[in-house]
Amino acid sequence: MTKQNDAKPACLYVLQAFPGAIIALDPDNGEVRNVISVPNGSPDGVQIDGPSNSIYWTNMGAWPPVNNEWFPEPDGAIERCDLDGGNHKVLTEGGATVTPKQMQLDAANGLIYWCDREGMGIYRCRTDGSAFTPLLHTGQWPADTKDVFRHCVGIALDVPHGYLYWTQKGPADGGRGRIFRMGIDLPPGATAQTRTDVELLIDNLPEPIDLEIDHERRQLYWTDRGDNASGGNTLNRADITALGLENPLVLAAGLNEAIGIALDLKRRRAFVADLSGAVRVVPMDGGTFTTIYQCAGPATGVTFVPAGGQ
16 A cells, blocks of 8 residues: 555646636646636635545636736635545635635644635635634725735644744735734634734735745745845745744745745755746755746646655
8 A cells, every 4th residue: 555655646736827727737747637627716725635535725706807916806715626626616605705815724623724815814614614714804894905905815824833824915016015923723702803913923025925834844935926126026935933933035036926835845845836827846945946837827826745645
């Protein structure tokens, strides 16, 4: 059984925003297959649970957006299908989320977490869509939705230490992006509007987007799609400490509207997707990006399953 599992190749799952699709890519030999088409909406964040035969993704809502990347309607959704693309289900009811972005999966506890950009918040639910729970509200929808400083985008989980990290990107190319953290659960007696455990870790970033954590080395990685001259369109890293984030570094540059990120911890490589449709790889300690696949449309979320599966 072990030999059969070890023979299973690594797989990178890539979201194509338009035309909407989930693509499975072998990052080492370039083999690719279309898992499922997503004709109604714009997929953005993706997670895999191999043992439960599940792909989970966020759908930002109807494509094309109202204006450029503006998705103001409450038609976003959390969806799933089997690894072969079958048994597609919408897990959240209509109107529950506005513009869900990056998602993270806590498979051990059966929970999905995501940021809602125009909905200005962070949410979770069980993997069957039940127990829908707001964890943070940064504004009131729809009154505050045009305030881009309230928009939550990228998310990462540190379950062993009880923290949740997220980005608020600020205006496009604005140099006002921020990364925060808070407890993974609501404090006793608190609500999503009243919790007081939110920490600002770093600010004045070009335009930070998605997050991933190297838990063993206690390092946070993020993509940034901001202005090139200000350090945007980059892959970045900082050390996670009790006090926050220290020693921020730009590891690689030259992306084209950087979005998704996934880490191959065993081989120390990072995968990044951007809105040019390129899927790229770079050493986790920095270097030069290599393009390993070109999507037919903008590429958003990515997630990685190592050789042998999860």
